[in-house]
Amino acid sequence: xxxxxxxxxxxxxxxxxxxxxxxxxxxxxxxxxxxxxxxxxxxxxxxxxxxxxxxxxxxxxxxxxxxxxxxxxxxxxxxxxxxxxxxxxxxxxxxxxxxxxxxxxxxxxxxxxxxxxxxxxxxxxxxxxxxxxxxxxxxxxxxxxxxxxxxxxxxxxxxxxxxxxxxxxxxxxxxxxxxxxxxxxxxxxxxxxxxxxxxxxxxxxxxxxxxxxxxxxxxxxxxxxxxxxxxxxxxxxxxxxxxxxxxxxxxxxxxxxxxxxxxxxxxxxxxxxxxxxxxxxxxxxxxxxxxxxxxxxxxxxxx
Amino acid sequence: xxxxxxxxxxxxxxxxxxxxxxxxxxxxxxxxxxxxxxxxxxxxxxxxxxxxxxxxxxxxxxxxxxxxxxxxxxxxxxxxxxxxxxxxxxxxxxxxxxxxxxxxxxxxxxxxxxxxxxxxxxxxxxxxxxxxxxxxxxxxxxxxxxxxxxxxxxxxxxxxxxxxxxxxxxxxxxxxxxxxxxxxxxxxxxxxxxxxxxxxxxxxxxxxxxxxxxxxxxxxxxxxxxxxxxxxxxxxxxxxxxxxxxxxxxxxxxxxxxxxxxxxxxxxxxxxxxxxxxxxxxxxxxxxxxxxxxxxxxxxxxxxxxxxxxxxxxxxx
Numbered sequence: 001x002x003x004x005x006x007x008x009x010x011x012x013x014x015x016x017x018x019x020x021x022x023x024x025x026x027x028x029x030x031x032x033x034x035x036x037x038x039x040x041x042x043x044x045x046x047x048x049x050x051x052x053x054x055x056x057x058x059x060x061x062x063x064x065x066x067x068x069x070x071x072x073x074x075x076x077x078x079x080x081x082x083x084x085x086x087x088x089x090x091x092x093x094x095x096x097x098x099x100x101x102x103x104x105x106x107x108x109x110x111x112x113x114x115x116x117x118x119x120x121x122x123x124x125x126x127x128x129x130x131x132x133x134x135x136x137x138x139x140x141x142x143x144x145x146x147x148x149x150x151x152x153x154x155x156x157x158x159x160x161x162x163x164x165x166x167x168x169x170x171x172x173x174x175x176x177x178x179x180x181x182x183x184x185x186x187x188x189x190x191x192x193x194x195x196x197x198x199x200x201x202x203x204x205x206x207x208x209x210x211x212x213x214x215x216x217x218x219x220x221x222x223x224x225x226x227x228x229x230x231x232x233x234x235x236x237x238x239x240x241x242x243x244x245x246x247x248x249x250x251x252x253x254x255x256x257x258x259x260x261x262x263x264x265x266x267x268x269x270x271x272x273x274x275x276x277x278x279x280x281x282x283x284x285x286x287x288x289x290x291x292x293x294x295x296x297x298x299x300x301x302x303x
Numbered sequence: 304x305x306x307x308x309x310x311x312x313x314x315x316x317x318x319x320x321x322x323x324x325x326x327x328x329x330x331x332x333x334x335x336x337x338x339x340x341x342x343x344x345x346x347x348x349x350x351x352x353x354x355x356x357x358x359x360x361x362x363x364x365x366x367x368x369x370x371x372x373x374x375x376x377x378x379x380x381x382x383x384x385x386x387x388x389x390x391x392x393x394x395x396x397x398x399x400x401x402x403x404x405x406x407x408x409x410x411x412x413x414x415x416x417x418x419x420x421x422x423x424x425x426x427x428x429x430x431x432x433x434x435x436x437x438x439x440x441x442x443x444x445x446x447x448x449x450x451x452x453x454x455x456x457x458x459x460x461x462x463x464x465x466x467x468x469x470x471x472x473x474x475x476x477x478x479x480x481x482x483x484x485x486x487x488x489x490x491x492x493x494x495x496x497x498x499x500x501x502x503x504x505x506x507x508x509x510x511x512x513x514x515x516x517x518x519x520x521x522x523x524x525x526x527x528x529x530x531x532x533x534x535x536x537x538x539x540x541x542x543x544x545x546x547x548x549x550x551x552x553x554x555x556x557x558x559x560x561x562x563x564x565x566x567x568x569x570x571x572x573x574x575x576x577x578x579x580x581x582x583x584x585x586x587x588x589x590x591x592x593x594x595x596x597x598x599x600x601x602x603x604x605x606x607x608x609x610x611x612x613x614x615x616x617x618x619x620x
Contacts, residue, residue: 035422042417042425050432052493053439055458056447070472072458118339125332133336135610140347142606144554146575147595150582151353152346154362158370174346181339235440237557242583253442260564267450274443285438 056278059271060084067268083272090269092247096255099244103165103251104233107172108226115180116222120210122181123188124196140178145238148174153242163245171239176229183228187221188214224288231281252277354599357592364586372589379593388569389577389594396553396574399484403552406492408545411499416529418504430501437497445561448490452476477563480570487558495551499544506540507533539616546609553602574598 059067060083061076087093122130152171153162161167195217196209204212240251247258256277259270358379360372383389414433418426439447452459460471477483510533518528534541556575559567567576574594582591 038417038420039422039425042421042429045414045417046425046429046432049429049436049493049496052444052447052451053432053435055451056443059450068456070456070461072456072461114338114342117335121332121335125328125335127329127332130332133340136343138610138613139606140343142550142602142609143347143351144575144595144598144602146554146556146579147354147599148347148350150578150588150591150595151350151357153582154357154367154588155350155353157367170346173342174350177339177342177346235442237442237561253440256442256446257561257565265449265453267453267456270446271450274446278438278440278443281440282435282438286434289434289437 056271060275083268086269087273095248096250096252100251106169107233108229111177111180115184118181119184122185137178172233183225191217227284227288358596360589362588379589392572392577400552404548407495411496414500415503419507433497441557506537542612546605549605
């Protein structure tokens with residue numbers, strides 16, 4: 001591998017000019033065909049990947065008779081908003097949206113505040129037990145919720161927090177907090193310590209240096225982490241499903257299950273509801289994808 | 304002498320103040336970590352301890368009301384280890400994870416290699432699609448696929464019939480657990496491909512172009528370039544992606560649970576579903592905990608690989 005470097009600048013020396021030119025022309029023709037082929041393959045992959053998302057949105061806009069037809073209608077023409085009005089007027093839609101928003105806001109504010117302090121310690125101090133704490137954080141990212149939910153249920157039933165938003169907020173910390181700590185400390189490590197040290201040499205206190213130097217520089221990272229915490233809490237299903245029994249206390253992801261009953265599924269309104277559920281997440285995700293994508297793999301990819 | 308004497312208390316006072324500050328700055332990180340550690344201990348540490356303790360107890364409805372379990376030692380473990388269904392579920396979970404991770408990694412890497420060769424327009428189009436898929440919440444994704452494979456009006460049955468793959472009219476994908484798991488795998492792999500593809504693609508752009516050109520000049524074919532140059536350089540990424548995928552696919556719950564209308568038949572039990580059903584449907588929380596403990600123990604192996612690689616790549620510093 002190390003002997004590769006000197007080879008690179010050496011040009012290929014063709015023995016004669018003519019065969020090389022022929023070969024080059026043939027190569028170019030093959031090259032064009034190959035490029036078209038590759039792009040067609042790209043188009044095929046694009047179609048397969050995007051189709052389910054398209055099908056959800058298309059179905060959401062189709063009138064019922066075009067949904068319940070053996071022959072698929074590929075385009076939502078004529079289009080209608082009736083599925084959306086149906087979904088929105090179902091019992092508990094607005095209540096459950098409100099519940100989701102309440103839970104998500106508390107989870108984001110609480111976990112971000114606590115995670116900010118912890119990230120500060122991890123990125124700005126060297127201390128005994130630091131590596132152990134990082135291992136702990138990484139380890140907790142992996143604990144399966146399906147396993148954790150059993151003791152959580154027992155505990156919450158003892159303190160009578162079943163069927164309350166408070167209990168769910170506390171439990172969402174199990175996966176949002178470690179992730180926020182990990183992501184935030186990554187962002188903070190990206191801000192050079194020397195900037196704060198310079199401010200402190202210039203007479204600023206340590207706290208002043210944090211507020212004036214670190215905080216503004218790490219603000220985009222705080223925003224990105226908050227949005228990611230929002231997405232995680234918004235998407236969560238199993239905890240809300242087990243711990244919130246009343247329709248009026250559930251979250252939006254659990255509400256989506258209400259479209260299926262013994263008689264079958266109302267596909268049109270369900271797809272409209274699914275579109276509405278996914279919308280805030282998609283918008284936020286597209287905004288921050290570049291910043292957050294590599295949190296779990298950072299170091300291996302410096303993107 | 305008088306000067307020196309008057310200096311003495313000054314120095315010691317400064318030293319005392321300095322050491323006071325040093326103590327404060329030595330304690331600062333612990334104070335900053337305290338809230339996070341307390342919350343993690345309360346919502347993760349204690350439940351994990353309780354999970355292990357529950358796995359040694361009989362804990363049914365009666366105990367749930369009484370808020371107190373009965374110690375049965377290794378009874379729950381003896382029960383599940385002698386239960387042939389448990390071993391079926393473990394085997395099914397392992398095979399399921401292996402299939403999903405392999406498909407995700409292979410297809411994700413293939414798409415990453417494809418993106419790197421696309422023209423600018425197609426590249427933008429495909430990455431946009433990937434980000435959209437990535438952003439789709441799992442619960443939403445499962446419902447979309449449930450709709451696409453609906454036995455009556457699903458687009459899948461119509462298309463497969465039209466393409467002469469056989470008669471799929473009114474075909475129920477979930478009648479057989481094999482084809483049912485096929486659909487579940489499709490949802491999972493479809494949803495997981497973007498993360499792998501985009502991460503590997505970002506990694507590919509880090510591979511020095513000279514290395515690839517040099518290999519090509521040496522007469523290496525595309526496959527050999529990939530195997531001899533790209534793969535070794537991207538090994539850390541692959542290890543991290545594979546261990547993360549194992550961790551995620553091993554604990555799949557929502558996809559199976561929602562896809563099968565919250566009533567999966569025993570053919571569809573994965574370890575997470577099995578532990579859940581034992582606990583919340585049959586109200587045998589002790590047995591469910593024992594299954595969950597075995598699951599956590601198995602997960603720990605993949606987690607160790609992940610953490611070791613993170614340490615190696617210098618991410619844990």
